[in-house]
Amino acid sequence: MLSKKIQAALAGSSAIRAMFMEGKELAAKAGVENVFDFSLGNPATPAPEAIKQAIKDLADKVDPLALHGYMPNSGFEDVRAKVAENLNSRFGTDFTWENIVMTVGAAGGINIAFKTILDPQDEVIVFAPYFGEYKNYAANFDASVVEVAPDFETFQPDLAAFEAAFSEKTKAVLVNTPNNPTGVIYSDDTMKGIARILSEKEKEYQKEIYLISDEPYRELVYDGAKENFLTKYYRNTIVGYSFSKSLSLPGERIGYLAVPNEAVDSKELLAGIEVANRTLGFVNAPSLIQKAVAACIYEKTNLDFYDKNRKVLYEGLTRLGFTCVKPQGAFYLWLKSPVEQEADFVAAAKKYNLILVKGSAFGCGGYVRLAYCIPHEKITRSLDAFAKLAKEYHLGE
Amino acid sequence: MLSKKIQAALAGSSAIRAMFMEGKELAAKAGVENVFDFSLGNPATPAPEAIKQAIKDLADKVDPLALHGYMPNSGFEDVRAKVAENLNSRFGTDFTWENIVMTVGAAGGINIAFKTILDPQDEVIVFAPYFGEYKNYAANFDASVVEVAPDFETFQPDLAAFEAAFSEKTKAVLVNTPNNPTGVIYSDDTMKGIARILSEKEKEYQKEIYLISDEPYRELVYDGAKENFLTKYYRNTIVGYSFSKSLSLPGERIGYLAVPNEAVDSKELLAGIEVANRTLGFVNAPSLIQKAVAACIYEKTNLDFYDKNRKVLYEGLTRLGFTCVKPQGAFYLWLKSPVEQEADFVAAAKKYNLILVKGSAFGCGGYVRLAYCIPHEKITRSLDAFAKLAKEYHLGE
Numbered sequence: 031m032l033s034k035k036i037q038a039a040l041a042g043s044s045a046i047r048a049m050f051m052e053g054k055e056l057a058a059k060a061g062v063e064n065v066f067d068f069s070l071g072n073p074a075t076p077a078p079e080a081i082k083q084a085i086k087d088l089a090d091k092v093d094p095l096a097l098h099g100y101m102p103n104s105g106f107e108d109v110r111a112k113v114a115e116n117l118n119s120r121f122g123t124d125f126t127w128e129n130i131v132m133t134v135g136a137a138g139g140i141n142i143a144f145k146t147i148l149d150p151q152d153e154v155i156v157f158a159p160y161f162g163e164y165k166n167y168a169a170n171f172d173a174s175v176v177e178v179a180p181d182f183e184t185f186q187p188d189l190a191a192f193e194a195a196f197s198e199k200t201k202a203v204l205v206n207t208p209n210n211p212t213g214v215i216y217s218d219d220t221m222k223g224i225a226r227i228l229s230e231k232e233k234e235y236q237k238e239i240y241l242i243s244d245e246p247y248r249e250l251v252y253d254g255a256k257e258n259f260l261t262k263y264y265r266n267t268i269v270g271y272s273f274s275k276s277l278s279l280p281g282e283r284i285g286y287l288a289v290p291n292e293a294v295d296s297k298e299l300l301a302g303i304e305v306a307n308r309t310l311g312f313v314n315a316p317s318l319i320q321k322a323v324a325a326c327i328y329e330k331t332n333l334d335f336y337d338k339n340r341k342v343l344y345e346g347l348t349r350l351g352f353t354c355v356k357p358q359g360a361f362y363l364w365l366k367s368p369v370e371q372e373a374d375f376v377a378a379a380k381k382y383n384l385i386l387v388k389g390s391a392f393g394c395g396g397y398v399r400l401a402y403c404i405p406h407e408k409i410t411r412s413l414d415a416f417a418k419l420a421k422e423y424h425l426g427e
Numbered sequence: 428m429l430s431k432k433i434q435a436a437l438a439g440s441s442a443i444r445a446m447f448m449e450g451k452e453l454a455a456k457a458g459v460e461n462v463f464d465f466s467l468g469n470p471a472t473p474a475p476e477a478i479k480q481a482i483k484d485l486a487d488k489v490d491p492l493a494l495h496g497y498m499p500n501s502g503f504e505d506v507r508a509k510v511a512e513n514l515n516s517r518f519g520t521d522f523t524w525e526n527i528v529m530t531v532g533a534a535g536g537i538n539i540a541f542k543t544i545l546d547p548q549d550e551v552i553v554f555a556p557y558f559g560e561y562k563n564y565a566a567n568f569d570a571s572v573v574e575v576a577p578d579f580e581t582f583q584p585d586l587a588a589f590e591a592a593f594s595e596k597t598k599a600v601l602v603n604t605p606n607n608p609t610g611v612i613y614s615d616d617t618m619k620g621i622a623r624i625l626s627e628k629e630k631e632y633q634k635e636i637y638l639i640s641d642e643p644y645r646e647l648v649y650d651g652a653k654e655n656f657l658t659k660y661y662r663n664t665i666v667g668y669s670f671s672k673s674l675s676l677p678g679e680r681i682g683y684l685a686v687p688n689e690a691v692d693s694k695e696l697l698a699g700i701e702v703a704n705r706t707l708g709f710v711n712a713p714s715l716i717q718k719a720v721a722a723c724i725y726e727k728t729n730l731d732f733y734d735k736n737r738k739v740l741y742e743g744l745t746r747l748g749f750t751c752v753k754p755q756g757a758f759y760l761w762l763k764s765p766v767e768q769e770a771d772f773v774a775a776a777k778k779y780n781l782i783l784v785k786g787s788a789f790g791c792g793g794y795v796r797l798a799y800c801i802p803h804e805k806i807t808r809s810l811d812a813f814a815k816l817a818k819e820y821h822l823g824e
Contacts, residue, residue, distance in 0.1 A: 031544070031634075031635050031691065031692055031695070031696070032543060032544060032695065032696070032699045033542065033543060033544055033545055033546050033568070033699075034546055035542070035546075036542060036543050036544075036699040036702060036703055037699075039702045039703075039706055040695075040698060040699060044705065047500070047705070051499075070497060072496050072497040073492075073496075074492065076490070076491040076492050076495075077491045077495050081491070081495075082486045082487070082491065085482060085483075085486045085715070086482075086483050086486050086487070089479045089482045089483050089486075090479070090483070093473070094473040094474045094478070094479065094675070095470075095471065095473050095675070097678075098473075098474050098478075098675060098676045098677070098678050098679050099469050099470070099675075099677060099678050100447075100467060100469040100677045100678050101678060102448075103444070134531055134680070134708070134709060134710075135708070135710055137708040137709070137710050138708045138709065138710075139708075140708065141707065141708030142708075145430065145432070145433060145567075146429060146430060146433050147428070147429060147430055147433075148430050149430050149431055149432075163705075163706065166705075166706035167706070167708065169706075170542075170706065170707060170708075171430070172569070237428075238428050278491070278492070278495060278496075279495045280495070280496060280497045281494075281495050281496050281497055281498060281711060281713070281714030281715075282495050282713050282714055282715060283531070283709070283710060283711065283712075283713050284713075294428065295428055298428070298429065298437075299428070299429070301437060302429045302430075302433040302434075302437060305433060305436045305437055306433055306436075308441065308444070308560075308563075309436055309560065309563035309564070309566075309567065310538065310567060310707070310708075311531070311532070311534040311535045311536075311537065311538030311539075311564065311567075311707075311709075312531060312534070312535065312680070312708075312709070313531075313532055313534050313535075313680060314678060314680065315680075316678070316679050316680050316681075316713040316716060317678030317679055317680075318482070318678075318679060318715070318716070319713060319715070
């Protein structure tokens with residue numbers, strides 16, 4: 031009765047969402063205060079106060095026909111101009127409103143970028159570990175992902191493996207830095223290497239191969255790391271952005287795609303993206319929230335909130351004997367499972383009301399992901415539960 | 428460089444959107460007050476005042492983490508419960524929140540319904556004239572539409588032609604009543620006939636065949652016509668709804684799907700829809716607006732606004748000698764082109780700053796569509812322009 035693709039998707043449904051639902055069930059039983067839910071990237075630091083004021087001002091002052099009405103499928107021109115100006119001032123780009131398409135979150139953005147460029151059987155190279163939904167997004171267009179294993183020391187992409195992953199079917203390479211799930215920031219060397227190999231492969235295969243940059247965590251960087259913007263490395267880059275994390279608006283589904291003029295046939299690409307946005311059923315990004323994020327484009331999230339969690343969690347877990355990748359950005363911590371089958375470790379953790387997500391959901395078994403975007407007191411209290419879990423595995427003994 | 432599907436979509440892009448953009452260009456030249464833009468279904472009567480108040484109250488009173496945060500992919504449970512209760516009270520259904528999935532508009536809803544049930548090569552029967560995007564929506568899932576010609580007297584579906592349109596590949600039938608573009612309401616007899624034939628075909632082909640009801644205009648009915656709700660006719664019905672017209676929120680992209688318990692494997696179908704919503708990249712309907720429409724669920728649009736336009740336009744055009752289908756619902760008027768090639772008529776109309784959309788965009792050449800959801804004074808002033816157009820074609824002489 032259901033389509034074959036949806037039957038398959040149901041069978042292998044999102045491990046993140048499944049753990050989120052398990053966490054909700056556990057909270058109903060054990061009390062929400064006793065459950066340490068590290069499953070979902072749902073920011074626990076609120077949207078900036080300015081968002082509230084912007085929403086109220088827009089409701090009060092803007093003609094509702096303009097505020098809630100249709101606009102061009104790519105979004106309000108003034109909103110796109112503000113996004114362009116913001117990027118230009120921060121990254122030295124030279125965008126105008128025409129380089130920007132407002133989207134229904136980054137998930138919507140990546141899907142319309144995929145729809146615009148992917149034909150059936152095309153391949154998209156992804157770097158493991160990676161957000162598992164990418165596989166579904168490629169499958170939407172009868173394309174598939176090709177996984178490249180990481181360097182297991184640094185969790186930077188393995189560039190030799192990357193070079194070997196290309197085929198005639200490669201149409202795009204998807205990067206996500208700061209990375210979900212590892213918290214690693216791809217280094218300047220990594221990005222230069224990726225760009226170099228992409229340029230060589232474009233020549234070898236005589237066609238455009240796109241770098242798609244999924245950047246919801248762009249601003250979430252720690253220890254003095256600089257925010258990066260990837261169009262400077264490679265011309266055929268499509269940037270997908272979301273305000274979900276930077277302004278704590280994940281439920282609002284608001285983001286954008288940016289396509290630089292340097293991309294081959296940039297205008298045609300943008301026209302294709304606009305049509306894809308419409309025909310895939312998004313039509314346009316939600317109107318009021320478009321205007322709200324434009325009004326708050328220079329607002330920042332409370333980075334200290336995450337940084338404090340990051341330090342306490344990383345130090346605490348390391349002290350307990352867990353092996354963790356030190357997070358440099360985003361709000362995820364990547365922890366090596368003490369046993370090969372990390373599903374067993376996830377199950378053991380659940381006994382202590384610790385909700386983790388297994389690494390195999392990100393194409394990288396033997397690890398688990400912790401989303402530390404939760405209240406700080408939960409982080410500190412969770413360490414007692416982690417201590418029991420560590421003891422169960424005889425860690426730090 | 429672009430995918431083949433998007434290349435094709437760009438070539439045959441939306442005639443409605445194209446005319447909307449032409450109208451904008453013409454307005455820039457001739458002055459917005461001098462252009463009579465009947466192209467787009469963009470309500471010119473504002474959202475009810477209660478929407479503004481609801482948005483401000485939500486911003487003031489609801490914890491921003493809850494207001495802008497993730498929720499289950501199918502939407503906030505309290506919002507879905509309010510939608511269910513509203514439908515139950517009006518149509519005698521027995522929905523709970525579990526029968527409702529909040530969606531990114533009806534376009535998002537139809538797409539995830541399609542993704543949930545359509546396999547490649549499947550066919551969806553549509554009744555001409557029909558919203559041209561349906562073709563793109565089916566193509567998203569490598570399915571296609573099969574057009575059924577109308578009865579050209581009444582613009583009700585031709586049931587004999589409908590019966591003949593089925594094949595082994597038929598997976599769904601899509602209806603849209605009150606209809607875009609004709610303004611016709613499918614009669615009780617029509618709906619009973621469609622349901623009867625569907626039931627027979629389900630038996631004949633030994634499988635579920637879905638009735639998908641696209642209902643953005645459900646509440647826009649005139650002359651004492653009653654609002655209809657199609658689950659009462661046929662069990663395997665999926666209702667797609669949008670608040671775009673009923674609350675004048677087209678830019679906000681907010682709607683829902685409703686699946687009755689009577690549908691075969693209803694729970695599985697709803698689970699599939701939830702996964703499709705996530706994996707196609709919608710993730711969830713925008714959060715603040717979900718809560719705003721729930722707070723305003725019993726609000727009504729200004730129906731008199733449209734009714735007044737309807738009467739003046741229909742009477743005016745008829746008096747001038749044009750042949751029109753009398754609109755019963757929605758906010759469209761379907762006018763017979765005085766010449767066979769209605770594109771010529773559309774071009775002639777443009778000379779008088781009248782922006783119309785050709786019927787062939789709706790799978791029905793020889794007609795044009797007028798969206799009369801524009802300010803009333805524009806309607807009255809447009810009649811002078813239509814008079815000149817009528818004269819050019821020697822109508823009413």
